[in-house]
Amino acid sequence: MHTPAAPAPDAAADAVPGTDPRTARRPPLAARVTAWLNDPEDPFWARPGPTAAQRRHDVLAALGFLLVALLASALVHSYAGLAEEDEPWRFYLSTALVVAPLALRRRFPLPVVVASSALFLGLTYASPTAAMTLPFQGAYFAALYAAVAWSRDRQALWVAMSVVVGTMGLWLLGAFTVTNAYADFLTGLGEVDGPLPQLPSYAVFTLLVNTVYFGGAVLAGRASWRAALQQHRLAAQAQRIREQSQEIARRAVVDERLRIARELHDVVAHHVSVIGIQAGAARTVLDRDRDAAVTALRTIEGSSRTAVGELRQLLGVLRAEGEDAAPGPGGGTASASRRPDPGLGDIPSLARLHADNGLTVEVRTVEDVPGDLDDVPPALGLSVFRCAQESLSNVIRHSTATTASVTLRTGRGPGGRWFELEVLDDGSPRPGTAGTGFGLQGLRERVRLHGGEAEIGPRAGRPGWRVRARCPLPVDAAGAGAADRAGAAGIPAAGRALRGSEA
Known part of the structure; x- marks a missing residue:
């Protein structure tokens, strides 16, 4: 049994005038x-x-x-x-x-x-x-x-x-x-x-x-x-190492669960909310406007297929991480059959999807230097896409707004270059639609992963809701962006796709 040593008394309290402090603190011979x-x-x-x-x-x-x-x-x-x-x-x-x-x-x-x-x-x-x-x-x-x-x-x-x-x-x-x-x-x-x-x-x-x-x-x-x-001492050290290893493994499991929860929420909740809204619309107009009901049912079918596909993609990623990229049906690996992760270039498609569901979304880009959006790292682009997806899904679920805007901007400050996503709507809160808050929590966590900050809340001085997420851009983002563009032949860059959507 190890008994901790008693704390040393304050040197100032033990000091005696006219004596050497080292001699005064010297323990007895025994x-x-x-x-x-x-x-x-x-x-x-x-x-x-x-x-x-x-x-x-x-x-x-x-x-x-x-x-x-x-x-x-x-x-x-x-x-x-x-x-x-x-x-x-x-x-x-x-x-x-x-x-x-x-x-x-x-x-x-x-x-x-x-x-x-x-x-x-x-x-x-x-x-x-x-x-x-x-x-x-x-x-x-x-x-x-x-x-x-x-x-x-x-x-x-x-x-x-x-x-x-x-x-x-x-x-x-x-x-x-x-x-x-x-x-x-x-x-x-x-x-x-x-x-x-x-x-x-x-x-x-x-x-x-x-x-x-x-x-x-x-x-x-x-x-x-x-x-x-x-x-x-060696046994105690080994025990501490084992405990620390277990704690690191536990934290890794918790982090992975949070990541999976965010992905499942972002992938599934968006499409399920669209399915719910379209199902309600189809039920309302089924007796009056058969063509509108058919259109709503087709939207439900498309959203369900997309949700299932993205869910399979997410589960395939999890299996690939556990099976070290097991061979796919075509002879390749499971990871090779995956579609590219969504990014900034997919935000216009996201806007069109919400337009089909009754929410008009305007996508704007504001670049401090032309080409800045092309230099956004893919990981940050994926997080921005998920944040925009969650924000627009919240507008449909919890707001009476029929229009919304998504602004992607870059700038420079004392801390260097930054990228910002801003989602605005002009609606009022829809009664009885309070959520769990997990979506906003996941949004904040995604922004914090990239060293950024998120502001979420009502707009000042006018109706509507505002989501703003700002993240710093890496110092070598320009070089990394150029390398990504060179290695991704055939895939349009995010900035060019966005500017094309504006035209």
């Missing part, structure tokens, strides 16, 4: 040592305890080590014998007792190191021969290592290790000074001819050996603890 045992960047991280499998492995490893230690003790007993006043049962029992706590070394690291230290001191006197064997020393080293590597309470670890190392140091000091145990040991060795005095040399040698012994256990345990911390 905190610095504890941080050294842990990690300075994350001193409060607690290593998770061993799993059930790890606890089972500890027991099995301790049993295996016990068998090896007893075998090694038997070999030592066989070729070197035992020290004076040492008994075989004490020799073997001491080896078994010092190894036994290792079965719990990762589950209870601090109690194990304290118990192992007490056993080490006591059994050294009970069986001096056992204390000199490698399994005896190795078992105690493993207990020290496990305490540093697995202790969750690092402050308690610092206290326990200080007590253990201090006790061992006092014990060695007493052995050299008070009890004269080492002096008696050297007397048994006899005089030797060396460059240094015998007792001081042995004391320094013993100090170096114990420094390496205890220091090696602490450093190895600290390395293990930091390796676990690094693994924890």
Whole structure:
């Protein structure tokens, strides 16, 4: 479990006149040592305890080590014998007792190191021969290592290790000074001819050996603890990456749903609204004017066919995105059989379609520089067409207007070149035709996708409704437009088609 560090107090509040701020903010020695045992960047991280499998492995490893230690003790007993006043049962029992706590070394690291230290001191006197064997020393080293590597309470670890190392140091000091145990040991060795005095040399040698012994256990345990911390950080980072990937995927799905919703609304709602209006007109004149009713029914038929065709086209795009452009019936791909996406050049056709449905639409173009409309990117042209389609459909559904105007203009400002669509009508709101608002929301979203802004609302000072959408033109729009025109041979440019419609 990771516990966040407490926020640092305000430096101004801690500052004391006449003191160095760096010295004033320096943590105490115990905190610095504890941080050294842990990690300075994350001193409060607690290593998770061993799993059930790890606890089972500890027991099995301790049993295996016990068998090896007893075998090694038997070999030592066989070729070197035992020290004076040492008994075989004490020799073997001491080896078994010092190894036994290792079965719990990762589950209870601090109690194990304290118990192992007490056993080490006591059994050294009970069986001096056992204390000199490698399994005896190795078992105690493993207990020290496990305490540093697995202790969750690092402050308690610092206290326990200080007590253990201090006790061992006092014990060695007493052995050299008070009890004269080492002096008696050297007397048994006899005089030797060396460059240094015998007792001081042995004391320094013993100090170096114990420094390496205890220091090696602490450093190895600290390395293990930091390796676990690094693994924890990598796992947390991987988890964050997975969560971010899932969030990105979720947002992509949401964005795609919104795009599909806009396309379905723009493609289907327009034609369905025309079908509804023409069906009502046909029902009204069916008994009085059969020719008008037939004309309305033909319009319904054409709109329904167009709606079905465009819906199939949209579904084909979705299938192509999921199937990587699956082969079409003619041997080509599904994407190759699609019609070009509508753009500015299709707005006059859109106006004529609404004229057939009873709404007279005038299309106007105002270019800051001749040819500006030819430089509108295809993606922006598609969005403009959908915005005009939605705006004119709203006029038919929600307004009493019989005329409307669509103005396409370009200009320049402090921010660079811009393109603007403006749709105006002069009608009043039709009672009982309030919509859901999704169409206008989709219109605004389309404009925002191109970095533009939309103004939608009643006209100021006169009846009617106004939709204005302005988007910036890319800096390299001229070059891109020229390239598009060169690569789209046979397809009339948007600007030329619009100017032709005006004539």
